[in-house]
Amino acid sequence: MNTSSPESRPLRSRLKSTGEATAILPTETTSPITVIGTEAIRDTFDEGCLQQAINSRRAPGVTEVVLNPDAHLGYGAPVGCVMVSPTHVYPGPVGVDIKCSMSLLQLDLPADAIEDRKTRRALISAICQRTPTGAGRGQRSAAKSRPVNRTVGKQLVTEGASVAVCDQLGIPSEWAECCEDSFHLGHDETRDALAMRLDRLLEQRHMSNFSDKMTQLGSYGGGNHFGECEVVDVAKDDRAQRAAQTFGLQDGNVAFLSHCGSRGFGHNLASGQFKTLQDKFSQWGIPLPAQDRQLVYAPLGTPEANDYLDDMALGANFATVNHLMINALVLEAFQEVIPGTQGSLVYFISHNIARKEIVNNQPAWVHRKGATRAFPGGHHSLRGTRYAETGHPILLPGNPRDGSAVMVADEGAAQACFSVNHGAGRILGRRHAKRVLDQATIDTELDQHDVLSNCRQYPMDEAPAAYKDFEEVLRSVKMAGLASEVARLKARFVIKDSSKADD
DNA sequence: ATGTGC
Numbered sequence: 036m037n038t039s040s041p042e043s044r045p046l047r048s049r050l051k052s053t054g055e056a057t058a059i060l061p062t063e064t065t066s067p068i069t070v071i072g073t074e075a076i077r078d079t080f081d082e083g084c085l086q087q088a089i090n091s092r093r094a095p096g097v098t099e100v101v102l103n104p105d106a107h108l109g110y111g112a113p114v115g116c117v118m119v120s121p122t123h124v125y126p127g128p129v130g131v132d133i134k135c136s137m138s139l140l141q142l143d144l145p146a147d148a149i150e151d152r153k154t155r156r157a158l159i160s161a162i163c164q165r166t167p168t169g170a171g172r173g174q175r176s177a178a179k180s181r182p183v184n185r186t187v188g189k190q191l192v193t194e195g196a197s198v199a200v201c202d203q204l205g206i207p208s209e210w211a212e213c214c215e216d217s218f219h220l221g222h223d224e225t226r227d228a229l230a231m232r233l234d235r236l237l238e239q240r241h242m243s244n245f246s247d248k249m250t251q252l253g254s255y256g257g258g259n260h261f262g263e264c265e266v267v268d269v270a271k272d273d274r275a276q277r278a279a280q281t282f283g284l285q286d287g288n289v290a291f292l293s294h295c296g297s298r299g300f301g302h303n304l305a306s307g308q309f310k311t312l313q314d315k316f317s318q319w320g321i322p323l324p325a326q327d328r329q330l331v332y333a334p335l336g337t338p339e340a341n342d343y344l345d346d347m348a349l350g351a352n353f354a355t356v357n358h359l360m361i362n363a364l365v366l367e368a369f370q371e372v373i374p375g376t377q378g379s380l381v382y383f384i385s386h387n388i389a390r391k392e393i394v395n396n397q398p399a400w401v402h403r404k405g406a407t408r409a410f411p412g413g414h415h416s417l418r419g420t421r422y423a424e425t426g427h428p429i430l431l432p433g434n435p436r437d438g439s440a441v442m443v444a445d446e447g448a449a450q451a452c453f454s455v456n457h458g459a460g461r462i463l464g465r466r467h468a469k470r471v472l473d474q475a476t477i478d479t480e481l482d483q484h485d486v487l488s489n490c491r492q493y494p495m496d497e498a499p500a501a502y503k504d505f506e507e508v509l510r511s512v513k514m515a516g517l518a519s520e521v522a523r524l525k526a527r528f529v530i531k532d533s534s535k536a537d538d
Numbered sequence: 539a540t541g542t543g544c
Contacts, residue, residue: 110539132539171541244541258539302540387539535542 046085050077056514057450060085060102062092071451072104072511079462079503083108088116090324095332096123098399101451103406104511105460105503111329114405114461117454121399124340124389126312126347127329128402131305133350135260135296135387136215137407137430137457138358139441139524142369143377144289146266146527152487154372155264155528159489161368162262166361168489168532170257171299173250181205181253181360188249192300193229195219195352196359204252206359210380213283215408215427216390217355219348222341229352232345241307248300252353253360257532259497260295262365263435265524278425278443278521282381291365291378292439292524293358294432296387301350308343315339335400351388358383381441382428384408386457392416394452406454407431409444409518414453429518432458433505435486435526440509447516455517459505465496472498486526490533497531 050058050070058077059067068088070077084107091112092100099119106115111127118128149155167175174183181204183191191200195218201208211217221228236242255262269279269286279286297304312331316323323330333339359380366378389402393415401408410417411426420427429442448455463471477498481488495501512518 130539135539170539247541256539257542260539296539299540306540 046082046089047077047080054515056511060088062089065092068092069099069101069451071101071515071517073507073514075507076104076503076511080106081108084113087111087113087327090327090330091116091118091128094125094330096120096334099394099452101406101454103451103454103456104508105405105456105458107461109404111327111331112404115456116404117406117452118402118404119394119399119452120402121394121397123332123334124343124400125330125332125402126305126308126343127331128404129347129389130387130404131302132296132387133301133305133347134354134385136294136354136358136383136385137432138293138362138383139381139428139430140291140362140365140378141267141283141285141381142289142291143285144369144373146287146289148373149264149289149527155487157372158264158368159487159528159530161371162365162530163489165253165364165368166262166530167254168257168260168530169534172254173247174253183249183252185246185249188246189233191252191356192349192352193226193233195355200356201359204356204360204363206356206363210359210362212421213380213382214355215382215384216351219351221348222344229345229348232342233349239307241303244299244303248298248303251298251300252357253364254298254357255293255295255361255530255532256298257534260532261293262361262530263292263439263526264528265290265292265439265526268523268525270520270522274519275521281421281425282428282441282521283379284381284441284522290381290524291362292430292432293361293365295357295361297350297354298357300353304346304350308346311342312339347389351385354385355383382430384428384430392453401452401454403454405457405460407457409448409451409453409455411444411446411448428521429455431456431509434459434499434502435529436480436484436499437505438526439524440520441522441524442512442518443521444518445516448518451515451517455512456508459502459508461501462503463501468496468498468501472500487528489530494531494533494535
């Protein structure tokens with residue numbers, strides 16, 4: 036056997052550098068995959084991740100794939116990739132957690148106000164009372180003042196953050212203006228389609244727990260989801276200062292960053308879609324790439340595509356209201372501990388969703404899986420919004436030790452389908468992290484950085500060391516010309532799912 | 539990611 040043939044060489048060696056932080060990955064049968072990342076970052080791409088990127092690029096109807104610096108192995112497609120198709124929708128390259136997103140709440144509190152550890156402990160307690168973490172956790176005591184019954188549930192998954200929904204749930208309705216999308220319509224761009232699809236879903240067995248899932252509104256869930264209290268440090272250059280002003284970021288003040296998605300409801304919808312489409316594929320005898328059973332798809336215009344788009348929109352509406360509810364509850368918690376605190380939403384933006392955008396002058400579904408939309412100032416989609424001149428905020432979580440970042444897109448984002456990464460990206464698998472990392476080291480390190488947590492033991496598979504070097508990831512984004520820094524966020528306390536780590 | 543899996 037000829038071991039030097041291209042097919043047997045490691046995929047990583049096929050990456051061709053095109054700049055200090057850009058490369059291409061040829062696929063043999065299509066135009067190449069665009070890769071963003073310095074050489075150090077490109078070395079972090081494992082073979083499985085690159086194979087998934089190639090499979091995704093070669094899949095039917097796909098016209099473009101971008102691999103971001105935070106890319107790692109996913110299901111069906113890598114986490115940290117963008118996939119464009121004008122003709123097909125792909126549930127895998129959206130992900131199981133439909134509309135998993137970031138949001139940032141700016142509080143009018145100086146950093147000094149939370150310097151005292153007792154104050155931070157009180158805040159952690161007040162927030163945890165209102166916004167549960169962990170699988171299956173529904174609303175806790177303090178959130179019960181905003182009950183989510185079946186009727187409100189049906190309304191919020193079809194309307195998203197409408198004024199009526201916000202009013203009923205005690206969410207400031209003006210926050211809807213600071214959302215990438217505050218609501219999602221059905222496949223035919225009507226709300227009626229969603230109502231009809233929901234009625235059909237509610238007759239199905241896997242949706243019999245709908246009312247329970249609605250009570251999860253205002254909860255974080257587990258895994259990499261978190262809430263984190265930050266101090267804002269705006270960059271000194273004029274452009275960053277102007278952007279910060281437009282975004283409502285306050286230098287030196289406290290802010291709260293949240294990461295979560297559509298919880299059990301989104302999971303029900305996504306897993307139902309995988310099952311439905313996998314069954315169809317085996318019925319139709321269409322082969323899927325080995326170990327990529329989640330790279331199923333539906334051609335636009337088919338009933339299957341319509342159902343998927345409707346389900347994605349229902350899940351996305353839940354995730355949207357979930358984030359706004361969390362922010363309302365976090366603000367309420369701050370007001371309980373520090374009376375008179377005011378808060379305003381900076382932005383809410385997803386990194387697991389397909390959006391219909393204009394790509395190369397034609398409409399296409401841009402699937403961002405662990406990737407964040409990045410429209411720079413002047414982009415046609417931002418016309419008429421407060422972000423028209425600056426570009427919209429990009430919220431990039433790093434880790435509680437090294438901080439997170441608020442960025443804004445540059446013209447160069449066009450090379451990456453107007454997308455950037457969604458964070459640092461895993462470098463150690465969860466099992467691997469638990470095996471090689473040391474609990475005491477992690478806890479001591481956070482303590483040395485004066486970052487408090489609700490967890491007695493920080494989950495090892497979520498430790499900063501389980502993720503890529505955030506500075507190198509940011510360097511990649513900046514050097515590739517995708518985006519610039521507006522502010523750094525320095526963590527002061529973090530809320531994670533402690534149910535596994537503390538047992 | 540997930541009323542989680544070993």
